[in-house]
Amino acid sequence: xxxxxxxxxxxxxxxxxxxxxxxxxxxxxxxxxxxxxxxxxxxxxxxxxxxxxxxxxxxxxxxxxxxxxxxxxxxxxxxxxxxxxxxxxxxxxxxxxxxxxxxxxxxxxxxxxxxxxxxxxxxxxxxxxxxxxxxxxxxxxxxxxxxxxxxxxxxxxxxxxxxxxxxxxxxxxxxxxxxxxxxxxxxxxxxxxxxxxxxxxxxxxxxxxxxxxxxxxxxxxxxxxxxxxxxxxxxxxxxxxxxxxxxxxxxxxxxxxxxxxxxxxxxxxxxxxxxxxxxxxxxxxxxxxxxxxxxxxxxxxxxxxxxxxxxxxxxxxxxxxxxxxxxxxxxxxxxxxxxxxxxxxxxxxxxxxxxxxxxxxxxxxxxxxxxxxxxxxxxxxxxxxxxxxxxxxxxxxxxxxxxxxxxxxxxx
Ligand SMILES: [Zn+2]
Ligand SMILES: [Zn+2]
Numbered sequence: 001x002x003x004x005x006x007x008x009x010x011x012x013x014x015x016x017x018x019x020x021x022x023x024x025x026x027x028x029x030x031x032x033x034x035x036x037x038x039x040x041x042x043x044x045x046x047x048x049x050x051x052x053x054x055x056x057x058x059x060x061x062x063x064x065x066x067x068x069x070x071x072x073x074x075x076x077x078x079x080x081x082x083x084x085x086x087x088x089x090x091x092x093x094x095x096x097x098x099x100x101x102x103x104x105x106x107x108x109x110x111x112x113x114x115x116x117x118x119x120x121x122x123x124x125x126x127x128x129x130x131x132x133x134x135x136x137x138x139x140x141x142x143x144x145x146x147x148x149x150x151x152x153x154x155x156x157x158x159x160x161x162x163x164x165x166x167x168x169x170x171x172x173x174x175x176x177x178x179x180x181x182x183x184x185x186x187x188x189x190x191x192x193x194x195x196x197x198x199x200x201x202x203x204x205x206x207x208x209x210x211x212x213x214x215x216x217x218x219x220x221x222x223x224x225x226x227x228x229x230x231x232x233x234x235x236x237x238x239x240x241x242x243x244x245x246x247x248x249x250x251x252x253x254x255x256x257x258x259x260x261x262x263x264x265x266x267x268x269x270x271x272x273x274x275x276x277x278x279x280x281x282x283x284x285x286x287x288x289x290x291x292x293x294x295x296x297x298x299x300x301x302x303x304x305x306x307x308x309x310x311x312x313x314x315x316x317x318x319x320x321x322x323x324x325x326x327x328x329x330x331x332x333x334x335x336x337x338x339x340x341x342x343x344x345x346x347x348x349x350x351x352x353x354x355x356x357x358x359x360x361x362x363x364x365x366x367x368x369x370x371x372x373x374x375x376x377x378x379x380x381x382x383x384x385x386x387x388x389x390x391x392x393x394x395x396x397x398x399x400x401x402x403x404x405x406x407x408x409x410x411x412x
Contacts, residue, residue: 024122032072134352
């Protein structure tokens, strides 16, 4: 067997992992590099030639979730290569493509899987496990090939609404593995506190009781976070968003609403609607806002609402990673510009990624016999420090080597 980390060592995002036997080959994720602070993406693999070279001869590509750093190179995949993603994730991507006027056909050809449904490609089997992340319908994969068990975690955490299912699922369905390929985003963000989504809900409720008009700048596809604000919004207040966001919420509701009331996004007020503004001012509201580079009718309505509410009465809650608004290389000027319209700005956020504590638990529980390969972290070597008190510390692999007949190839 061969495990190839095409990309993902010492960088967050742009993940591409390959697992191959002598007769079969699959890819986990085909991600694009994350954009810089100006929104530009520099990615030497974002072209047809590079992607064709990587996917040549693969039996299928499995995407862990719909974030661009995991699916971003999908558009360059040549026809005829099978590609799989979670069924709800596919629906969300289709809504996004429709509104961005991107080609929906790329998404329509995606095949789908559901949690725990085993898929076989040649002599490789893949079982997807639903995990909590800042994207709906995210998965880890257990891959079995040549008598070896490989767990690829994708992006995950245990502090979201479905996070408490993580450890029991690993105990029940996965157990010890031979190889663990794990994300380590939080290794370089050790100072960040990791509150649960339920805790954020309490914080949001407090702020919403103080302010009648609340604007939330957050991710439009982060199901947990939107559930947090939707649930915290006091009775009688409107929950307002545009038609794109409403359509995404509709996907969440019809797929996950029956599973938990938290994911039932009802009573949504959709703009633009000529009667809405007066109602919003009368009743108070929580409004989901975004930064829109091409100042269309979306931005115009947002600006109109902001301007109609006295500055002292309006509040913005910034609900994404603090690095985007802190001074430095990750700062996004459009966020700063939007938030500058408010005197009151609160921050409510928790990471979509596994805390250091959670990473240790997963490493100990899966007790990898042969290797731990850290990906999706700024410096994979940090993993050694994280596991320094455990006896699996010596199994961390961050450079190419052959272990028990398995070739691990790590490309920088
Ligand atoms: Zn990611
Ligand atoms: Zn992600």
